Amino acid sequence: MRFVTVSGPPSSGKTAVILKTVESLRQRGFKAGVVKFDCLYTDDDKLYEAKGIPVKKGLSGALCPDHYFVSNVSESFEWGKKQGIDILISESAGLCNRCSPHIKEILAVCVIDNLSGINTPKKIGPMLKSADVVVITKGDIVSQAEREVFASRVATVNPTASIMHVNGITGQGAFELSTLFADANTETDTLDGKSLRFSMPSALCSYCLGEKRIGSQYQMGNVRKMDVDNG
């Protein structure tokens, strides 16, 4: 089975892009499925179900969504194999922009939208910087100049990525994106033993363990302090 990680900031259009791409993959004869990772709530699984796409959803709740993702990705992969899926797509929201769900030797896609502002590419970490494909959405509602500026800023942050424009509503560009999914030579049997492209956001401090009180005396473990006196 092939695996593709799709990630991106909340509301950037991941689900819409995946829905349209899966439609094109079907026309090419691939059976595609989706694992949707979210934090507190999602209804997106119903959108996939309505299109007859096998879907599994996972909510991280109180845990870091990124850590939750990596703890469950291998099991999701096994689920996909049992469903007889050819291409399994994981969808996860990069909630803190430091998320890093991409896996070595597995096609990595980052979805960001034109409306998020031209400085956004700078603000996103490994999710964008280490992606193989960057999909830019919502191009139909901004000017040509802004589209060009945005794409150029993405190319500055990640010069090696293939940059594509996809319209999640009309599906323009989704066929082209499905070409990349279909051509990606990433057939694999298991995710066990594979490695993330970059370490996950790390933290192990008293607040991770449920501390609620504010103040230095309550802070233990991996704590980093701002330099408020200088600069």
Place this chain on the structure above:
Amino acid sequence: MDKQQILNIDFSELLAEFPFAADFFESQGMKIPQTSVKEFVKNLTDTELEDMGIDPSEFIHNFVTFIEAVGSMTEKTASIEKLTITGGINKKGEAENFELEINSGEIICIVGPTGSGKSRLLADIEWMAMGDTPTKRYIKINGKDPEKSWRFSPEHKPVAQLSQNMNFVMDLTAREFVRIHAESRFVQDIDNKVELIIEKANELAGEKFDGDTPVTSLSGGQSRALMIADTAFLSKSPIVLIDEIENAGIDRKKALQLLVGEEKIVLMSTHDPILALMGDKRLVIKNGGVAKIIATTDKERENLQELQELDKRLLDLRNRVRMGDMLETI
């Protein structure tokens, strides 16, 4: 300069040759190196490495790719002099049976009802289709198959798209807006380019505007004029796709002349008779395929003049309404 040189020479020397090299570090939220890039990466602390959000070897690879990509962008890349579209099949599976050559400076209109497949044709051109899209069409650039890698590189994007319902998201003045665009294209002589674009946009716009006007305050016609002038002089894409130019607040003839004057190929989706006759050819789309190609005839062109006079009369009346005149005699 090869990869080793890029990484090993002092960053200030690198900057002298590639002034844009600093943009890469700035976009990663980092300070500009005081040493060579190799030294710089070697001396990063563990925390800095983690904040960088990318593997050091990948970072170096990305940097070199960036320098090479932007370097080739500032050089003048081969332009499109000739675009060839070879027909495939329509939605019913019937052959389209056409081969169309479009030369730079030509205006091609695309006509057909909503949902007839206009967008797919434009998508085929944008994707530089090689028989690998649902329509099985082929696109050739200057008589040759395009490089597949062009599909994914912003600097080779062949089509600039001026859609009808566009908005400005950036809250900037017209001048600042054009400047940011120019910077992202790494053009030389930015100041003159910016002034030229504002000046040309004003020649197109029915109502003049100042360069210090926020883009969000421009009228529909003014923003359209600004985008057309901007595309003519700043966009590297040799093909411009226009989705109808409304007959309001903009000199449409001048707008088209500006674009073709810059050696662009103009593809225009329109149902306006004046614009249609300004085109050299019309592609009629039906059932997802090109059903007919009409070359504008002399007889049609003769009518253009009459249509333009009608158009002018209507425009004058609009202006009179704007100025608060009565329309008892027209």
